[in-house]
Amino acid sequence: MPLGDTALPCTRDDALALDRADPLAPARARFVLPQGVTYLDGNSLGALPKGVAERVAQTVAHEWGEGLIRSWNAAGWYDSPGRIGAKLAPLLGAAPHQVTVTDTISVNLFKLLVAAARLRPGRKVILAERGNFPSDNHIVESVARMLGLTARFVPAADIATAIDADTAVVELSHVNYRTSEIQDMTVVTRAAHQKGALIVWDLAHSTGAVELHLDRDRADFAVGCGYKFLNGGPGAPAHVYVAEQHLSTLDQPLTGWFAHAAPFAFDDDFRQAEGIRAMLCSTPQMLSMVAFEAALDAFDGIAMRDVQAKGRALGDLMIALSDERLAPLGVGVASTREGTRRGNHVSLTHPEGYRIMQVLIGRGIIGDFRAPDVMRFGFGPLYVRYADVFDAVAALEEILKTGGWRAVPAAPAGAVT
Amino acid sequence: MPLGDTALPCTRDDALALDRADPLAPARARFVLPQGVTYLDGNSLGALPKGVAERVAQTVAHEWGEGLIRSWNAAGWYDSPGRIGAKLAPLLGAAPHQVTVTDTISVNLFKLLVAAARLRPGRKVILAERGNFPSDNHIVESVARMLGLTARFVPAADIATAIDADTAVVELSHVNYRTSEIQDMTVVTRAAHQKGALIVWDLAHSTGAVELHLDRDRADFAVGCGYKFLNGGPGAPAHVYVAEQHLSTLDQPLTGWFAHAAPFAFDDDFRQAEGIRAMLCSTPQMLSMVAFEAALDAFDGIAMRDVQAKGRALGDLMIALSDERLAPLGVGVASTREGTRRGNHVSLTHPEGYRIMQVLIGRGIIGDFRAPDVMRFGFGPLYVRYADVFDAVAALEEILKTGGWRAVPAAPAGAVT
Numbered sequence: 001m002p003l004g005d006t007a008l009p010c011t012r013d014d015a016l017a018l019d020r021a022d023p024l025a026p027a028r029a030r031f032v033l034p035q036g037v038t039y040l041d042g043n044s045l046g047a048l049p050k051g052v053a054e055r056v057a058q059t060v061a062h063e064w065g066e067g068l069i070r071s072w073n074a075a076g077w078y079d080s081p082g083r084i085g086a087k088l089a090p091l092l093g094a095a096p097h098q099v100t101v102t103d104t105i106s107v108n109l110f111k112l113l114v115a116a117a118r119l120r121p122g123r124k125v126i127l128a129e130r131g132n133f134p135s136d137n138h139i140v141e142s143v144a145r146m147l148g149l150t151a152r153f154v155p156a157a158d159i160a161t162a163i164d165a166d167t168a169v170v171e172l173s174h175v176n177y178r179t180s181e182i183q184d185m186t187v188v189t190r191a192a193h194q195k196g197a198l199i200v201w202d203l204a205h206s207t208g209a210v211e212l213h214l215d216r217d218r219a220d221f222a223v224g225c226g227y228k229f230l231n232g233g234p235g236a237p238a239h240v241y242v243a244e245q246h247l248s249t250l251d252q253p254l255t256g257w258f259a260h261a262a263p264f265a266f267d268d269d270f271r272q273a274e275g276i277r278a279m280l281c282s283t284p285q286m287l288s289m290v291a292f293e294a295a296l297d298a299f300d301g302i303a304m305r306d307v308q309a310k311g312r313a314l315g316d317l318m319i320a321l322s323d324e325r326l327a328p329l330g331v332g333v334a335s336t337r338e339g340t341r342r343g344n345h346v347s348l349t350h351p352e353g354y355r356i357m358q359v360l361i362g363r364g365i366i367g368d369f370r371a372p373d374v375m376r377f378g379f380g381p382l383y384v385r386y387a388d389v390f391d392a393v394a395a396l397e398e399i400l401k402t403g404g405w406r407a408v409p410a411a412p413a414g415a416v417t
Numbered sequence: 418m419p420l421g422d423t424a425l426p427c428t429r430d431d432a433l434a435l436d437r438a439d440p441l442a443p444a445r446a447r448f449v450l451p452q453g454v455t456y457l458d459g460n461s462l463g464a465l466p467k468g469v470a471e472r473v474a475q476t477v478a479h480e481w482g483e484g485l486i487r488s489w490n491a492a493g494w495y496d497s498p499g500r501i502g503a504k505l506a507p508l509l510g511a512a513p514h515q516v517t518v519t520d521t522i523s524v525n526l527f528k529l530l531v532a533a534a535r536l537r538p539g540r541k542v543i544l545a546e547r548g549n550f551p552s553d554n555h556i557v558e559s560v561a562r563m564l565g566l567t568a569r570f571v572p573a574a575d576i577a578t579a580i581d582a583d584t585a586v587v588e589l590s591h592v593n594y595r596t597s598e599i600q601d602m603t604v605v606t607r608a609a610h611q612k613g614a615l616i617v618w619d620l621a622h623s624t625g626a627v628e629l630h631l632d633r634d635r636a637d638f639a640v641g642c643g644y645k646f647l648n649g650g651p652g653a654p655a656h657v658y659v660a661e662q663h664l665s666t667l668d669q670p671l672t673g674w675f676a677h678a679a680p681f682a683f684d685d686d687f688r689q690a691e692g693i694r695a696m697l698c699s700t701p702q703m704l705s706m707v708a709f710e711a712a713l714d715a716f717d718g719i720a721m722r723d724v725q726a727k728g729r730a731l732g733d734l735m736i737a738l739s740d741e742r743l744a745p746l747g748v749g750v751a752s753t754r755e756g757t758r759r760g761n762h763v764s765l766t767h768p769e770g771y772r773i774m775q776v777l778i779g780r781g782i783i784g785d786f787r788a789p790d791v792m793r794f795g796f797g798p799l800y801v802r803y804a805d806v807f808d809a810v811a812a813l814e815e816i817l818k819t820g821g822w823r824a825v826p827a828a829p830a831g832a833v834t
Contacts, residue, residue: 032478032482034482037483039485045481045485045486047482047485048477048481052477053474053477053478056473056474056477056704057470057473057474059651060469060470060473060474060650060708061449061465061470063651064462064650065449065451065464065465065470066451068451068456068458068462068464068783069458069462069785070778071651072462072651072833073833077651077652078833103520103521103524104520104698104699105673105699106671106672106699107524107671107673107698107699110670110671114563130685133674133683134683134685134687135672135673135674137685138672138673138674138687139671139672139673141672141687142670142671142672145670146531146564146670147563178683227700233481233704234476234480234481234488234489234702234703234704235494235700235701235704236702237702253559253563254523254524254527254556254559255552255555255556256521256522256523256552256555256556257523257550257551257552257555260551260552260555263833264788264833264834265788267551268547268548268551268554268570270555270558282521282524282552283521283644283651283652285651285654285705286650286651286652287473287650287651287652287702287704287705288702288703288704289652291477291704361487366485366486366487368486371681371683414679414681415681416489416490416680416681417681
């Protein structure tokens with residue numbers, strides 16, 4: 001069944017045929033995947049790439065245990081933020097010297113928003129997306145408060161037209177965490193620049209999932225996530241992109257010693273490092289860094305164009321199957337249906353989504369739940385199969401028809417989902 | 418030779434006798450230590466405790482590889498910052514609910530300085546130590562700039578008397594990274610409070626090295642390091658202390674989702690978490706977190722009073738031996754000589770310190786160099802022996818007498834030391 005146009009319904013044999021024809025199918029062998037699990041939550045925590053366990057063990061036993069302090073030089077720890085950034089840069093469509101790996105998305109967003117606003121003195125507004133991942137907007141509000149600016153939130157569709165001569169910075173997720181909708185980076189960036197504003201893109205659900213062209217699209221700044229579609233491990237460090245033209249004027253507020261031009265001179269005065277190193281703050285958490293670095297090997301020889309195409313096809317399949325089998329059982333689709341504007345996850349809705357997801361997870365089919373009613377399924381295109389999507393929908397259908405979720409308690413207060 | 422009073426010179430046999438009588442000697446078996454290395458740089462990167470490699474491997478292979486996203490609950494990742502903080506609290510002399518583990522020292526210092534200043538509106542000065550670790554002061558300056566305050570730097574000895582009615586916050590290292598001098602936490606904290614100011618202590622060279630009584634001494638806030646005397650691994654996450662009375666009024670600027678009262682409700686509005694969780698920002702780097710947690714087991718059953726006493730004795734020995742054998746060869750002592758006011762490292766000076774240290778490291782005796790002329794030796798009291806100190810001084814004497822350092826090139830520009 002070619003997706004999106006013809007030939008529904010899809011059978012499991014159809015899905016298996018799609019897997020046989022999938023040019024990315026061999027990449028699945030690059031991952032350690034547990035038996036009996038169908039993993040559709042790579043948008044929250046990517047699966048474990050082969051080789052990572054060995055690399056981490058090597059770092060603990062040999063680099064730390066035997067090399068000790070000498071490994072900051074000898075094992076390349078000191079240079080790792082820029083080295084890993086350069087390794088990652090092709091996935092962002094960026095020249096290597098503009099990317100580094102450090103801290104978390106929220107911490108980096110704080111740095112970038114302050115730096116961007118300082119490049120637009122006199123302008124009073126940080127414009128951001130209502131409905132973005134809340135953490136982004138909490139940071140936007142905090143930066144606005146500290147700098148005496150106004151945080152303004154509008155729906156993503158209205159961002160481009162809401163930019164005006166008072167807008168210092170625009171902050172926007174490229175792929176929305178809930179709807180999976182992709183914003184047009186070329187168009188929104190151009191709209192910002194036409195009004196003299198700068199833009200900070202959040203690539204949390206983009207890097208490793210969809211094709212990116214930060215340089216071509218003239219993005220000013222971006223942050224992205226290591227632990228979702230890049231499979232870098234739980235809480236893997238985030239990455240930061242700064243466009244060439246801002247590298248020399250960057251003025252970020254977390255002025256720790258790794259951002260110093262000469263950290264080991266121990267000068268009393270702060271002289272900012274040249275280039276992307278100015279985005280660092282302090283000593284990197286090396287065990288998480290080396291895991292992330294090793295995990296990127298899973299992308300060797302993989303074209304992001306193919307990754308995005310497969311993610312789109314997996315999403316199209318889930319939406320088509322959901323329309324056919326789950327809609328009559330009360331399930332809605334909260335993601336955009338337009339494949340070219342959708343990232344690598346699909347959000348289905350049901351008022352009992354939390355309880356349904358618990359049953360599904362209990363059966364080894366793992367997605368996640370996002371309050372109040374979203375069952376979210378992410379497709380790590382390097383390891384998810386069309387048959388996995390089929391199996392997830394079939395299981396959902398069965399759970400809804402039998403009412404198996406009714407035995408599950410409602411979400412406890414403060415549930416970690 | 419009882420140290421500090423009598424019976425110099427010390428022979429290697431004297432040092433071995435001290436090791437035999439050392440009540441902490443058995444703790445050395447809790448570490449993996451490489452053959453042929455005398456490690457006196459635990460103040461930069463602590464040695465690898467046994468059990469850490471296994472714990473990290475378990476997290477990678479089983480918790481991440483098999484548990485996948487479920488491990489945020491099932492493996493206790495989500496609760497790890499507070500859990501590890503509570504485990505660490507006794508070493509700080511703190512009640513467990515006041516400590517958490519997150520981010521880096523500099524990032525946490527930024528959070529705490531902003532939060533502290535916000536608790537003292539109207540006051541205009543952040544007072545800090547001239548000669549403190551430069552990263553601290555760069556952060557002090559950045560916070561002052563963002564909040565419209567003045568950063569004022571005075572020598573540590575003048576801090577207490579420099580506090581006045583315009584001082585919002587005092588920031589000070591408890592043990593200086595260069596001189597190893599201990600500031601009197603009781604006295605300086607009281608001086609701050611008498612003038613209505615708050616105090617943020619940097620415990621980078623204190624936690625795991627000297628006895629701390631944050632609660633007793635009425636400290637307001639503190640940050641500390643995971644990778645030095647706590648042996649938590651390269652770039653291990655930092656820890657944060659907030660006194661009980663500030664937990665409910667804390668208002669820190671890095672308002673990421675882990676600081677939200679209900680992170681998984683995905684509310685648009687920020688509602689700060691109650692208690693110490695308000696000091697978190699974003700998703701923890703779990704591989705580094707679990708290594709740190711496992712590393713703390715090395716302190717099981719160890720009294721910090723004994724740790725500090727041994728560190729003092731090791732330092733007294735190094736200073737005594739240096740006075741006897743190295744002073745005639747041009748080596749000075751940059752640390753305080755008063756053992757009760759000295760942390761667990763000793764700084765020796767020589768104009769050719771960089772080159773001398775390279776020769777020493779080449780012989781497997783590892784300290785570090787701090788520009789312009791400091792050869793620094795740190796004593797992880799759980800694994801450093803009196804004989805190690807003797808051997809280091811003997812090697813220094815030999816290198817200085819033979820001029821073996823002359824074959825080493827001068828420090829290259831930007832050397833990572």
